Amino acid sequence: MDIVSRFKTYSVDFVDDLQGIATLSASDETFFVLDRKVYDLYKKELPAFPEGRLFLINAAEENKNIDTVLQICEQMTNMASKRNTHLVSVGGGIVQDITGFVATSLYRGIRWTFYPSTLLAACDSCIGGKSSLNYKGFKNLLGSFYPPDEIFIYQNFFRTLSPRDYCSGLGEVVKFNVIAGEDGIEKIERDIDAILGHDYKKLQQYVETSLAFKKKFIEKDEFDRGVRILLNFAHTFGHAFEVSSNYAIPHGSAVALGMMAANYISVQRGFISEDYALRIEKVCHKILQNIELQKEWFDDATIIGAIRKDKKQTGKNITAVFIQKEHTLGIYHDVKEQEVIQAVNHVIDISQS
Ligand SMILES: NC(=O)c1ccc[n+]([C@@H]2O[C@H](COP(=O)([O-])OP(=O)(O)OC[C@H]3O[C@@H](n4cnc5c(N)ncnc54)[C@H](O)[C@@H]3O)[C@@H](O)[C@H]2O)c1
Ligand SMILES: [Zn+2]
Incomplete structure (x- = not known):
């Protein structure tokens, strides 16, 4: 699959092995950044990386910051290749966000090859070109x-994901099917087990369709000014759950919870039937089995505070995307705190039932 972007046209391909990494390591111009866990788990399939050209990241939110970016840049600037340096990164969304920032900043943009190692990164974040860092307690x-x-995309990577991270990736897969409408929901109801x-x-089909x-x-609206905002469905609430x-x-599970919150408001506003929301809830329930929710994460003030910290919230009321009548998506800027609190209480009630 090719993606047309303002920067370049780039490609997404499925591969059956990691031979491509070995080939890349033979060049003097490549620098590798890998998720430390992936490096440890897949050592046998990976080449011996040249001295000074490998950086390992502990994939945790507290490391998704400018310090890690600068440490990588420091090592990369020691290479002779300079602007021809080719960055190769392997990991999930955290490694992608950090290395995307390196790739765009160093020498005002260098060549970058990415191997997503989580389902979330493969089915969603690897395309679209966003890279974000946490700063001063604010996410992204x-x-x-x-x-x-x-x-x-090397699907074998998904075999070693924890059930928590595997199911988190499924959160985004479910989100894409829900956005697709009745057909998408029917498909995911059938195949989720x-x-x-x-x-x-089967998973490959879902990654491809996502x-x-x-x-x-993203081809219509690369820079998030118009239709791309609709993909933020479930994320206003999802981000708040991640932070609180x-x-x-994890991100994709928070998106599944966020979908349930958004749909509750859609039902209250008369946009969708309770039955439609319930069908989606059932699928979300299945992928949330291994997440144990703690009540204090959903405290009213904490959730509202977390939503208000989101960079996308610019007005007095809250902005969110909802499924509206005819099952299309719409962006609404008039969401009241009280509606959010009721929706969050609903999510806790059904998640604990
Ligand atoms: N840039 C974007 O468009 C975008 C979109 C969505 C999310 N994100 C960001 O992505 C991050 C979440 O990323 P994620 O969910 O992909 O995972 P992650 O990068 O947070 O990794 C999750 C865990 O899985 C481990 N791991 C990674 N690959 C593995 C494998 N193959 N086998 C075993 N363990 C493995 C990691 O070491 C880590 O412990 C968040 O910071 C989120 O904000 C970015
Ligand atoms: Zn997401």
Whole structure:
């Protein structure tokens, strides 16, 4: 699949092995940044990386910051290649966000190859070109747009993901199917058990359709000014859940919870039927099995405070995307704190039932 972007046209391909990394390591111009866990787990399949050209990241939110970016830049500037330096990164969304920032900043932009190692990064974040860093206690406050030149998806990586991280990735897959409407929901209702059981043939279809779906939005609106904002469905609430739980709820699982909160408001506003919301809840429930929710994460003031800290919230009322009548998506700037509190209480009630 090719993605057309203002920067370049870039490619996404599925691969059956990591031979491409070995080939890249033979060049003097490549520098590697890997998730430390992935490096340890896949050592046998990876080449011996040249001295001084490997940086390992402990993938934790507290390391997704400018200090890590600068440490990588410092090591990379020691290379002779300078502007021809080719960055190759392997990891999930955290490694992607950090290395995307390096790729866009160093020498005003260098060549970048990315191997997503989590389902979340493969089905969603690897395309679209966003890179974000946490700054001064705010999530994703620093950032830019800069896509990789090429993306290679190696599904074997998903075999070693914890159930928590595997299910988190499924949160985004479910979100894309829900946005797609009735057909998408029917499909995911039918296949969710197989995917939860790691049916990789089926999973590949879902990763492909998720990316194809996202492609339509980002090619129309690369810089998040128009239709791409609709992909933020479930994220206003999802981001708040991530932050209020101090990232104990991973991104995609928070999105699944956020979907339930958003749909509750859609039902209250008369946009969708209770039955439609319930069907989506059932699928979300299945992928949230391994997340134990703690009541204090959902305290009214904490959630509202977390939403208000989101950079996308610019007005007095809260902005969120909802499924509206005819199952299309719409952006609303008139959401009241009280509506959010009721929706969050609903999410806790059904998650604990
Ligand atoms: N740039 C974007 O467009 C975008 C979109 C969504 C999310 N994000 C960001 O992505 C981050 C979340 O990323 P994520 O959910 O992909 O995971 P992650 O990078 O947070 O990694 C989650 C865990 O999985 C481990 N891991 C990674 N690959 C593995 C593998 N193959 N086997 C075993 N363990 C593995 C990591 O070491 C880590 O412990 C958040 O910071 C979020 O803000 C960015
Ligand atoms: Zn997301």
